[in-house]
Amino acid sequence: MKLVLSLLLTTTMSMSLHANIETNYSDLETFDRSYQDIKSEIISEDFFKNEKRNLIINNIRNQCHNNDTNIGMITCLSDLADDMSSQINLSIKKHMDAKFNKSYVAWQSYVVAQCQSISSIADGGSLGPKLYAECLTNLYQDYLNLLNTMY
Numbered sequence: 001m002k003l004v005l006s007l008l009l010t011t012t013m014s015m016s017l018h019a020n021i022e023t024n025y026s027d028l029e030t031f032d033r034s035y036q037d038i039k040s041e042i043i044s045e046d047f048f049k050n051e052k053r054n055l056i057i058n059n060i061r062n063q064c065h066n067n068d069t070n071i072g073m074i075t076c077l078s079d080l081a082d083d084m085s086s087q088i089n090l091s092i093k094k095h096m097d098a099k100f101n102k103s104y105v106a107w108q109s110y111v112v113a114q115c116q117s118i119s120s121i122a123d124g125g126s127l128g129p130k131l132y133a134e135c136l137t138n139l140y141q142d143y144l145n146l147l148n149t150m151y
Contacts, residue, residue, distance in 0.1 A: 050145045077133035084140035091147045
C-alpha cells in the first residue's frame with residue numbers, strides 16, 4: 001500500500017511539475033509573441049514615418065517642378081534640400097561617435113561628387129543647378145530614410 005501511494009504521489013507530483021513547466025513555457029511563448037508584435041509595431045511605425053515623410057517630400061518636389069520659371073524651380077528644390085539637410089543634422093546629433101562621424105563625412109563627400117557629376121551633364125547650361133538640387137533632394141531623402149530605419 002505504501003508503495004502504491006508513493007508511486008501515485010510521485011506520478012502526481014511529476015504531472016504537476018510537468019504542467020507547471022508547460023504553463024511556464026506557454027507564458028514564454030506568449031511573451032515571445034508579444035515581443036514580436038511589439039517589434040513589428042515599432043518597425044511598421046518607423047516604416048510609416050518614412051513613408052509619410054517621403055510623400056511630403058515628393059509632393060513638395062512635384063510642386064517645385066510645377067514652377068513656371070527655371071529660377072523658381074531651382075530655388076524651390078534648393079530650399080527643400082536645405083530643409084532636408086537640417087533634418088539630417090538634427091538626426092545625426094543622436095549618433096555622435098567616431099565610426100558614425102567617419103561614415104557621415106564619407107557620405108557628404110559622395111553627395112558632392114555624385115551631384116557634381118550629374119549636374120555636369122548640362123555642360124554649364126541653365127539645367128545644371130536644377131540637376132544638382134534635384135540630386136541633393138534625392139540623396140538626402142535616401143539618407144533620411146536610412147537614418148530613421150537603421151539608427
